[in-house]
Amino acid sequence: MELSFDNTETAFAYKSDKELKSARLLLHSMHYPWLVALGTRLTPFVLKTGLPVKNIIRKTIFNQFVGGESLDETKTVCNTLARYNVQVILDYGVEGKEDEESFDHATDEFIKVINYAATQPKIPFISVKVTGIARFGLLEILNVAPRLRSGIHDHEEELEERDRVYDRMYRICEAAAEKGIGVLIDAEESWIQDPVDRLVIDMMSIFNKEKPIVYNTIQLYRHDRLQFLKMSHRIAKQKQFKMAIKLVRGAYMEKERNYAMEHGLPSPIQPDKESTDRDYNTAIKYCIDNVNEIACIVASHNEESNTYAAQLMAENNLPKDHPHIHFSQLYGMSDHITFNLSKAGYSVSKYVPFGPLKDVIPYLMRRAQENTSVSGQTGRELSLLNKELERRK
Secondary structure: OOOOOOOHHHHOOOOOHHHHHHHHHHHHHOOOHHHHHHHHHHHHHHHHHOOOOHHHHHHHHHHHHOOOOOOOOHHHHHHHHHOOOOEEEEEEOOOOOOOHHHHHHHHHHHHHHHHHHOOOOOOOEEEEOHHHOOOHHHHHHHHHOHHHHOOOOOOHHHHHHHHHHHHHHHHHHHHHHHHOOEEEEOOOOHHHHHHHHHHHHHHHHHHOOOOOOEEEEEEOOEOOHHHHHHHHHHHHHHHOOOEEEEEEOOOOHHHHHHHHHHOOOOOOEOOOHHHHHHHHHHHHHHHHHOOOOEEEEEEOOOHHHHHHHHHHHHHOOOOOOOOOEEEEEEOOOOHHHHHHHHHOOOOEEEEEEEOOHHHHHHHHHHHHHHHHHOOOHHHHHHHHHHHHHHHHO
């Protein structure tokens, strides 16, 4: 197997010199944790004041990490990626709403995205956050109330609210199954993840009988998730459905640690990065070892993990475009991984969020924080951008 992520000509062929320089400037600014911390605190506040900063945000971090403000605006990005045989995971980037009308609207929007994806040759998946269709507080209650899990509870309103969330997710997954589009359910914070997992397992048991449609997301920076992966596989075999999993390292590390400390709870986070890396690669191997029963998306910006997955595929004589193995990276990050995987013949996509600027701010803030928290990653991307700009001279 020959796979290298060093070819910058392949990695950045789709970007102009101006776009490369803009990306370099943005990533360089994200190299300073104090600047990112200041920006993530001030940006939501400044937007609420009505100060004229939207154009600045739109031309910088929004343009780097988001496909557009509307579904129609994503066409340019999706078509560009398609020219390089890079697929797309479309994500209507709404989250944090707290009223039933917004949840119903989001459900309709997700179905609209599914219908659009079904008309495109390179959009096999959409992404859904349960917090886009369910109240955060309800998920917190469901996470800790065993009476709710058994279906017996004093508060009828909460039961009815839970049922409405179930119905919304059913509608989304039903539409996806009819169109043959995969639905990737995002992971959430650990203190609301349990009801999300149960909802996804229910949807899998209904819609994954013949082929993978509904995917759960497993965050391997949690020390209990490798065991959860194996338990999910056992449930899938018992209930006779195809298990489908997106493997990520995780996106809420500091938030998780702070929550555990504030509530006097043991941290759900791995003791160190090495433990996360070990569990992530072990999860890849587990999925590939059971490739006939598990569909797996290796959603990683880690070069070693992507190389390891490709090596396991070669060792098991699996085709590079195996229908149960897919690679993915976020739009605006790790182009050297995505485009070199694509050129080598692997099935790979970019995760492309879209939505009104004010609605995708939480997503953008996480991307900024992620770029400062991942040791060495921003430096690696900056060096590759510089290498390509130098090559083009």
